[in-house]
Amino acid sequence: MRDALTPAAQRLVDQAHRRAQARSSPLTEPGDLLAALADQPESKAGELLADHGLRAEELLSALGFSVANSDRVGPDESVAEPNVVPGEPPRDAEAPGKPTNEPPDSLDFRAVLNEARSIARRWDRNHPVSSEHLLLALVEYSLPLRTLLVRAGVQVEALVEAIRTLIHEDIGPIEVEDEPFRLDLGDAADDHELARILDASGNRAREALRVIEDYVRFALDDPMLTRRLKDVRHRLSQALAGLDDQTLLAARDTPGDVGTHIMTPEERLREHPRAVLTANFKRLGEALRTLEEYCKIRNVWLSGRFEVLRYDVYTLEKMVATAIRSQRGLGKARLYLLVGGLPTLGDLTWVVGEALEGGVDVVQLREKGVEDRVWLERAREVRLLTARAGATFVVNDRCDLARLAGADGVHLGQTDLTVRDARRLLGGAPLIGVSTHDPSQIRRAVLDAANYLGVGPVFPSGTKSFDSSEIVGLGLVRHAAETTTLPWFALGGIDESNLDDVLEAGARRVAVSGALLRAGSPRKVARSLKDRLEQAVAISSDEED
Numbered sequence: 447m448r449d450a451l452t453p454a455a456q457r458l459v460d461q462a463h464r465r466a467q468a469r470s471s472p473l474t475e476p477g478d479l480l481a482a483l484a485d486q487p488e489s490k491a492g493e494l495l496a497d498h499g500l501r502a503e504e505l506l507s508a509l510g511f512s513v514a515n516s517d518r519v520g521p522d523e524s525v526a527e528p529n530v531v532p533g534e535p536p537r538d539a540e541a542p543g544k545p546t547n548e549p550p551d552s553l554d555f556r557a558v559l560n561e562a563r564s565i566a567r568r569w570d571r572n573h574p575v576s577s578e579h580l581l582l583a584l585v586e587y588s589l590p591l592r593t594l595l596v597r598a599g600v601q602v603e604a605l606v607e608a609i610r611t612l613i614h615e616d617i618g619p620i621e622v623e624d625e626p627f628r629l630d631l632g633d634a635a636d637d638h639e640l641a642r643i644l645d646a647s648g649n650r651a652r653e654a655l656r657v658i659e660d661y662v663r664f665a666l667d668d669p670m671l672t673r674r675l676k677d678v679r680h681r682l683s684q685a686l687a688g689l690d691d692q693t694l695l696a697a698r699d700t701p702g703d704v705g706t707h708i709m710t711p712e713e714r715l716r717e718h719p720r721a722v723l724t725a726n727f728k729r730l731g732e733a734l735r736t737l738e739e740y741c742k743i744r745n746v747w748l749s750g751r752f753e754v755l756r757y758d759v760y761t762l763e764k765m766v767a768t769a770i771r772s773q774r775g776l777g778k779a780r781l782y783l784l785v786g787g788l789p790t791l792g793d794l795t796w797v798v799g800e801a802l803e804g805g806v807d808v809v810q811l812r813e814k815g816v817e818d819r820v821w822l823e824r825a826r827e828v829r830l831l832t833a834r835a836g837a838t839f840v841v842n843d844r845c846d847l848a849r850l851a852g853a854d855g856v857h858l859g860q861t862d863l864t865v866r867d868a869r870r871l872l873g874g875a876p877l878i879g880v881s882t883h884d885p886s887q888i889r890r891a892v893l894d895a896a897n898y899l900g901v902g903p904v905f906p907s908g909t910k911s912f913d914s915s916e917i918v919g920l921g922l923v924r925h926a927a928e929t930t931t932l933p934w935f936a937l938g939g940i941d942e943s944n945l946d947d948v949l950e951a952g953a954r955r956v957a958v959s960g961a962l963l964r965a966g967s968p969r970k971v972a973r974s975l976k977d978r979l980e981q982a983v984a985i986s987s988d989e990e991d
């Protein structure tokens with residue numbers, strides 16, 4: 447394999463070889479590369495590992511390197527990036543100057559380099575492999591190394607998202623590998639059986655994935671999840687390319703398959719599209735498990751790729767389930783009111799009543815600095831009003847009060863409780879909303895299985911003061927419109943005068959506070975905002991038809 451690597455990536459690969467030599471290993475393994483990355487906080491990938499919680503010494507010792515004497519093995523270990531040094535062509539892995547007498551690459555090590563290459567070249571065939579590509583290949587395709595990273599403190603999911611964002615990872619065409627990993631299926635009877643099993647489960651996995659993708663794309667209409675599913679399909683195809691398709695085809699015998707006519711009553715009965723979705727997630731998990739188990743006989747590395755895919759599919763299943771539940775809870779909600787800071791309970795009752803009459807769908811009680819008993823009294827009042835109107839009620843910041851008041855959910859900012867901890871307190875049913883102020887927070891909230899997002903502040907706000915650098919503008923609204931899975935509400939300084947700009951940028955739900963609280967007639971303003979939101983929704987669905 448002749449891979450174009452950035453100088454920094456090349457040094458990491460060389461360092462991995464030297465590490466293998468230092469530990470007297472006959473082969474250079476992926477763990478040697480991970481150790482090289484972990485021990486180079488100045489490289490971009492090393493920096494990312496450190497930012498995501500790596501306790502480098504713990505990882506190095508888990509990888510079998512003694513921290514005291516390891517670690518910068520050999521000379522010239524400075525791996526300061528840039529990815530590509532301007533004016534300097536990327537070095538080649540097998541170019542002259544490569545250290546000699548070092549243990550050759552294990553199959554797994556070569557597979558990691560292959561992976562890194564295919565990630566780097568997804569969009570551009572000439573793109574060199576950088577340290578970030580190497581790190582992504584390691585964590586995405588080696589479950590044991592991923593586990594070691596988790597044990598050494600790394601938040602792996604967030605790390606993967608950060609790398610993907612950094613390298614603009616996206617779904618490109620499937621590249622045919624020059625030298626794919628092939629299962630060497632010969633002519634023996636065992637091989638024939640193995641080929642039939644792998645052929646059937648490969649087809650099953652592909653088909654189930656397609657059924658799931660169709661649901662997410664057409665029923666859920668969710669761009670971010672559709673992209674993630676495409677990514678799984680892409681990786682599944684790459685993994686399946688490791689099986690010798692000619693052998694599999696030769697072994698295929700559909701008319702002779704004793705299983706084709708056996709169908710359980712449950713398989714015939716699917717009452718609604720969601721039942722089809724659930725059944726196909728199950729089918730996909732099973733097919734991946736079969737691939738993983740039977741590949742172990744011949745190629746542990748390939749088996750590991752199916753294993754990682756299976757775990758990713760479990761996570762995706764949860765994300766799809768959350769997206770369905772969120773859309774059901776908030777699918778038709780367009781106008782969201784944040785209310786708080788009013789002098790009396792009577793003022794609160796009046797404003798919320800007016801807003802609900804004007805068509806507000808969600809009310810959030812957002813109090814700051816009031817005594818808990820007052821908070822709770824107000825929350826119970828808003829609960830009553832919203833329940834009568836059939837609207838949703840959310841409590842800002844406080845899970846305890848949300849529970850006590852019987853709210854439908856809670857809203858959390860970036861420094862409030864995490865979604866995971868709020869779920870511990872509230873259980874699975876209540877809605878959890880998260881404030882987001884940049885693309886990575888949006889991605890994180892989606893991965894954390896939040897039910898909806900606040901996206902802002904779009905404009906300066908009279909309700910909460912923000913530095914000008916904190917105002918996200920319409921750019922983040924456009925980003926959310928293009929990518930976001932969940933119901934999301936643009937907010938911050940939105941009123942009748944600038945709503946058109948927000949709609950133009952792609953928002954179809956907005957949250958307001960001052961626009962209603964400072965209005966002479968909150969009912970009229972709410973009605974006008976709501977009508978314009980619904981009109982925008984109607985126009986965009988006409989355009990889609």
Ligand SMILES: Cc1ncc(COP(=O)(O)OP(=O)(O)O)c(N)n1
Pocket residue numbers: 784810812842843857858859860861862879880881882899900901910935937957
């Ligand atoms: C719908 C919605 N979006 C964002 C926020 C802001 O939450 P947070 O950042 O926690 O700030 P506070 O509101 O707590 O001051 C929100 N409340 N609602």
Ligand SMILES: Cc1nc(C(=O)O)sc1CCOP(=O)(O)O
Pocket residue numbers: 784881882900901902903904906907908909910937938939940957958959960961
């Ligand atoms: C409390 C709050 N949080 C925001 C965020 O973007 O996180 S914007 C905001 C204030 C929303 O009120 P108004 O509509 O009056 O600007």
Ligand SMILES: [Mg+2]
Pocket residue numbers: 842843857858859862
């Ligand atoms: Mg908060």
